[in-house]
Amino acid sequence: MDQNSKSPRITIQAFNRLLDESAPFQKIYGFITEDIGFGTARVRLPAGEAHIRPGGTLSGPAQMALADFAMYAALLGAIGEVPLAVTTSLNINFLQRPRPGELVASCGLIKLGKRLAVGDIMVHSEGMAAPVSHATATYSIPPGAPEGGRPEA
Numbered sequence: 001m002d003q004n005s006k007s008p009r010i011t012i013q014a015f016n017r018l019l020d021e022s023a024p025f026q027k028i029y030g031f032i033t034e035d036i037g038f039g040t041a042r043v044r045l046p047a048g049e050a051h052i053r054p055g056g057t058l059s060g061p062a063q064m065a066l067a068d069f070a071m072y073a074a075l076l077g078a079i080g081e082v083p084l085a086v087t088t089s090l091n092i093n094f095l096q097r098p099r100p101g102e103l104v105a106s107c108g109l110i111k112l113g114k115r116l117a118v119g120d121i122m123v124h125s126e127g128m129a130a131p132v133s134h135a136t137a138t139y140s141i142p143p144g145a146p147e148g149g150r151p152e153a
Helices: 012-022 025-029 060-079
Strands: 032-037 040-045 086-094 103-112 116-125 133-140
Touching: 012 032, 012 060, 025 060, 032 060, 040 060, 060 086, 060 103, 060 116, 060 133
Parallel strands: none
Antiparallel strands: 032 040, 040 103, 086 133, 103 116, 116 133
8 A cells, every 4th residue: 555645634633633522541541643644653652650560561451552543543544534433353463572661653554445444553662673562453444434545446
């Protein structure tokens, strides 16, 4: 999917407004959206004590939530403001122990259809070159969502 040739369908400011209106859960995590492109996103979790599991590592649920959030941002970057787009599946592989501290997730859509979108998400601990987890996610796009940005059949 050529994500560099099109402008994003939502700005970070509009995305944050949408989250404030319809997704208050994101404030529990404190996600920060750093970049949204057409089918791409980079988001951050400023992880703290609440995200640490026994053994001093960042929890799997925190990594999964960050990956899912990155996918949502990347999808809305491609289709615009569609708050009812929802996760249908998320698969994650934990690759190595993350450092306590901030996590950064980068997502790129690998398929954007009329009803489903699939994304690839890499999660890194701040300052580590190798990823700490890798996820793939599929989102359902509701009927009647704007066609803008979707590839022609």
